[in-house]
Amino acid sequence: MSSKIAVMADPDTVTGFMLGGIKDGFPVNNMEEAGDKLKKLAKEYSIIITTEEIGDNFREIIDKISSESALPMIIEIPDKKGSVERESDPIRELIKRVIGVEMVE
Template identity: 90%
Template sequence: MSSKIAVMADPDTVTGFMLGGIKDGFPVIDMDEAGVKLKELTKEYSIIITTEKIGDNFREMIDKISSANALPMIIEIPDKKGSVDRESDPIRELIKRVIGVEMVE
């Protein structure tokens, strides 16, 4: 697996990341297509940035991928509408899994 970064999100978020220098952006229009695309991206990219909304739709798949290997790292960010209220924070869980330390607020 190469050390490539991809963004899979709504078109506005993808455009923002591409303006920021990310070369591989995949706009999501249909959630069914997003699931297929996410599986494809996990084979080629070491970091996949997606939105919390997409992450929530594919939670089981993302958890399975993340628990099996350190890479690809799937990072969920808020979309243009803001952060989703959650019981647990995926970024906090990712940090705990990667470095073995729980962050305290």
């Protein structure tokens, strides 16, 4: 797997990341499209940035991908609507899994 970064999200979020320098952006317009695209990107990219909404809709797929290997890292960010209220923070869990240290507030 190469060390490439992809962003898969709504078109506005993808545009923002591409303006910031991410070369590989994949806008998705519906959740059916997002699930198939996520599986394909996981085979080719080492970091996948996606939105919390997509993450919540495909939690089982993301958990399966993450449990099989350290890469790809799937990073969930808030979309243009804002952050989603959750019991656990996926970024905190990712850091704990990758480096073995739990962040304390």
